[in-house]
Amino acid sequence: MSGIWVVVEEREGGIGRISWEAVAAGQKLATLTGLAVNAVIPGAQSEAVAAEVAVRALGKVVRIEHPLLAAYTADGFTLALQQFFEAEKPEYVVFPHTYQVRDYAPALAARLGQVLIGDVVAIGSEGTAGNTPVFTRQLMQGRLNGFYRHTEGGPCFVSVQAGAFRADAIETGSAEVTVFSPAIEPAQIRTRPSERFRGSAQTVDLGSAQMIVSVGRGIKDAANLPLVQELATALGAELGASRPICDNGWLTMDRQIGSSGQTVSPKLYLAVGISGAIQHLVGMKGSQCVVAINKDQNAPIFEAADYGIAGDLFEVVPALTEAVKAARQ
Amino acid sequence: MLVSVEPFDTKGSEKNNTTRIGSPEIDRMKIIVAIKQVPERDAQIRIDAAGKWIEESDIQWALNESDAYALEEALQLKEKHGGEVVVLSAGPERVGSTIREALAKGADRAIQIDCAGLGNFDALGVARLLAAAVKPENPDLVLTGLQSDDLGQGQTGVILAELLGLPHASLILHVEKTEIGLTVKRELEEGWFQSVELPTPAVLTIQSGGNKLRYATLMGIKRAKTKEVRTIAAAELAPGSAPVVVLEGVSLPTKQKSTQMLPGTPKEAAAALVEKLKSEARVL
Numbered sequence: 001m002s003g004i005w006v007v008v009e010e011r012e013g014g015i016g017r018i019s020w021e022a023v024a025a026g027q028k029l030a031t032l033t034g035l036a037v038n039a040v041i042p043g044a045q046s047e048a049v050a051a052e053v054a055v056r057a058l059g060k061v062v063r064i065e066h067p068l069l070a071a072y073t074a075d076g077f078t079l080a081l082q083q084f085f086e087a088e089k090p091e092y093v094v095f096p097h098t099y100q101v102r103d104y105a106p107a108l109a110a111r112l113g114q115v116l117i118g119d120v121v122a123i124g125s126e127g128t129a130g131n132t133p134v135f136t137r138q139l140m141q142g143r144l145n146g147f148y149r150h151t152e153g154g155p156c157f158v159s160v161q162a163g164a165f166r167a168d169a170i171e172t173g174s175a176e177v178t179v180f181s182p183a184i185e186p187a188q189i190r191t192r193p194s195e196r197f198r199g200s201a202q203t204v205d206l207g208s209a210q211m212i213v214s215v216g217r218g219i220k221d222a223a224n225l226p227l228v229q230e231l232a233t234a235l236g237a238e239l240g241a242s243r244p245i246c247d248n249g250w251l252t253m254d255r256q257i258g259s260s261g262q263t264v265s266p267k268l269y270l271a272v273g274i275s276g277a278i279q280h281l282v283g284m285k286g287s288q289c290v291v292a293i294n295k296d297q298n299a300p301i302f303e304a305a306d307y308g309i310a311g312d313l314f315e316v317v318p319a320l321t322e323a324v325k326a327a328r329q
Numbered sequence: 330m331l332v333s334v335e336p337f338d339t340k341g342s343e344k345n346n347t348t349r350i351g352s353p354e355i356d357r358m359k360i361i362v363a364i365k366q367v368p369e370r371d372a373q374i375r376i377d378a379a380g381k382w383i384e385e386s387d388i389q390w391a392l393n394e395s396d397a398y399a400l401e402e403a404l405q406l407k408e409k410h411g412g413e414v415v416v417l418s419a420g421p422e423r424v425g426s427t428i429r430e431a432l433a434k435g436a437d438r439a440i441q442i443d444c445a446g447l448g449n450f451d452a453l454g455v456a457r458l459l460a461a462a463v464k465p466e467n468p469d470l471v472l473t474g475l476q477s478d479d480l481g482q483g484q485t486g487v488i489l490a491e492l493l494g495l496p497h498a499s500l501i502l503h504v505e506k507t508e509i510g511l512t513v514k515r516e517l518e519e520g521w522f523q524s525v526e527l528p529t530p531a532v533l534t535i536q537s538g539g540n541k542l543r544y545a546t547l548m549g550i551k552r553a554k555t556k557e558v559r560t561i562a563a564a565e566l567a568p569g570s571a572p573v574v575v576l577e578g579v580s581l582p583t584k585q586k587s588t589q590m591l592p593g594t595p596k597e598a599a600a601a602l603v604e605k606l607k608s609e610a611r612v613l
Contacts, residue, residue, distance in 0.1 A: 074487075074497060099518050103499045106452065106484035107491035115451045115574040118482055139579065140479055143374055144383065147577045154573070190496035192526040196517055211612070217370075235613075247538030253520075260516055260536075268612040275370075278481075289610040291602065296371070297590075303582060307605055308590045309598045319599035327603045327613065 003035040004092040007081070008053055009100060010043045015052060018096035018160075020167035023056060025123060025160040026094045027170065032125050032133050035091055038062070039175075042080050044070035050177045057173035068184045074104040075189045080182040081108050087180075090155045097159040109157040116157040117148045119278070121164040141277040142300035162259075162282045204238065204254045211237035211268045214257055214284070215245055218273020218294060218313050222250040227317050228272055234324040240264065242280045258283035273313045276301030293317065357412035358506070358529075360403040361466060362436065363459050363473040363485065364396040364418050366427040370478065380578050382448060392427045395474030399535035401542050402504055403472050404435045410506055413437050415466065419458050419563070421445055432553035433545035439556070440466075444563035451572040456488035461566035463493060470511075471532040475500055486534035497532040498525045502539035514539075 006026040008019045026037040036059040041050055046063045054061045064080050085093065095101040097119045109116040122136040132149060135158060139146045150156035206212060213232040219225060232239045239255060246256040257264055258280040265286035272293050274280060281304055284290070292301040297310035309316050369389040377384045403414045416431040418424050419442035428439045442458050450458070463471055471493070476483030490497030502522075503514035510528035516536050517523060545553075589605070591598040606613040
């Protein structure tokens with residue numbers, strides 16, 4: 001048994017914040033269980049990334065190196081990590097909950113007879129015997145919390161949601177870096193990925209907007225959008241949207257805010273008719289001041305909001321537009 | 330389709346040749362779409378007496394959103410290439426209504442895995458049931474939604490591929506059939522995409538938004554009543570194994586941020602908000 005292993009994701013030659021948050025989650029597990037935390041980085045040229053990881057308080061840092069891991073494939077990563085974890089026999093494996101991890105970690109866990117506890121937002125041990133960790137996940141689009149426990153035997157695979165653990169809380173240290181060479185044959189990689197590319201021309205940069213009025217399903221119909229546009233105009237704000245609005249083609253994809261769209265951090269974020277699914281919240285929770293208008297007073301968006309109005313947006317928004325106009329005169 | 334019948338037109342016979350090479354016989358695809366019935370989006374959530382799950386008795390059910398997109402992709406592929414679309418769903422009797430909806434939209438037949446509830450299975454357990462039902466069908470393609478709107482694990486399709494020994498790609502917005510298999514458009518984070526080539530048979534998990542969803546027509550609803558729905562008991566498919574991961578309980582989220590709720594009429598609330606934004610938050 002070799003403790004806790006955090007899988008660090010190399011991204012464009014660097015390390016994304018969410019991988020550091022996964023390290024922080026690993027350290028939280030270490031506090032609960034008394035096990036050592038280590039890090040592993042699959043890739044083809046990870047010296048620089050490994051060096052960056054090795055200056056943290058970790059037991060071991062291992063580079064899983066193979067030329068066939070240069071471009072991510074589910075087959076390559078599953079095979080490489082399977083071989084590594086079969087040799088190491090860890091108690092816990094912690095991943096950042098990225099699109100890449102979602103693509104292979106469930107298969108990796110299944111191959112080892114395990115089940116990934118994905119998109120975890122908290123780790124605790126309250127009320128359990130022997131400090132068995134309990135993992136909190138959000139269910140029903142964030143309207144319910146679920147508490148998950150891993151039964152005994154085999155590694156427990158966990159992935160953590162962006163923003164759930166504090167990356168800046170990681171202690172420094174110095175760990176030895178070693179290399180693990182998996183055996184992978186080209187024929188074992190069945191998919192051929194292309195280079196990544198941007199979608200349609202990005203014409204709206206919401207990332208630098210000071211104020212954003214964002215609209216969700218509650219608007220019901222494209223014909224009602226002018227209502228929200230008028231509020232945005234009165235405020236001098238950019239118009240943003242949650243995914244369903246862009247899926248329907250009511251607004252262009254470059255106005256989408258959330259995990260698959262833009263990440264924004266304006267001074268004022270005004271969410272209109274947005275329930276607040278996790279995928280949306282991760283894109284806007286860096287906002288300085290959040291206002292939510294929603295007819296359902298239990299909508300999760302209110303938990304992320306500084307100010308909330310529980311009411312019919314078709315009445316509240318026009319009233320707010322008038323109030324903003326009056327204040328601006 | 331009408332074919333040119335002019336007997337001495339050489340171009341016509343060439344055209345016939347081409348038709349034969351790319352004929353539906355060779356091109357056609359057998360597609361299985363795994364769908365899930367989930368609580369309707371606006372369903373009021375009450376926790377059950379045991380604190381283990383939500384009270385299901387007063388819930389309206391619907392087809393999981395990304396599964397609807399998976400079904401749409403399958404129907405469009407069938408319309409383009411010919412073949413068959415089979416929907417597959419696991420759950421109690423109520424799942425039948427969602428299966429009928431898929432049949433009304435154009436699926437050819439359905440397989441329902443009958444089990445009391447999915448609560449006793451973890452993601453691997455459910456995928457084992459689905460894999461056992463898929464295997465004897467030998468499909469060219471298995472599609473499923475990216476994740477369910479209730480549990481949101483986003484694992485079923487990926488584990489299914491692993492259990493079936495098939496290649497997979499996840500978060501797919503577009504599927505193109507090629508000579509050797511498929512080219513798919515995969516969504517990455519923050520507005521990036523990539524295309525992935527993979528051989529068939531394969532498993533894809535479909536992201537919502539890639540297509541426009543169709544509605545069932547009256548004719549479709551009528552025809553759905555006569556389509557085959559085969560029910561298989563879960564126990565026949567996979568021996569019951571204990572779950573590796575257990576959902577021990579649920580709770581309503583507690584507020585982490587102290588949200589100031591602004592009461593009153595819309596006009597009063599709006600005025601109060603503008604005042605707060607000016608003097609308290611200082612963002613106006």
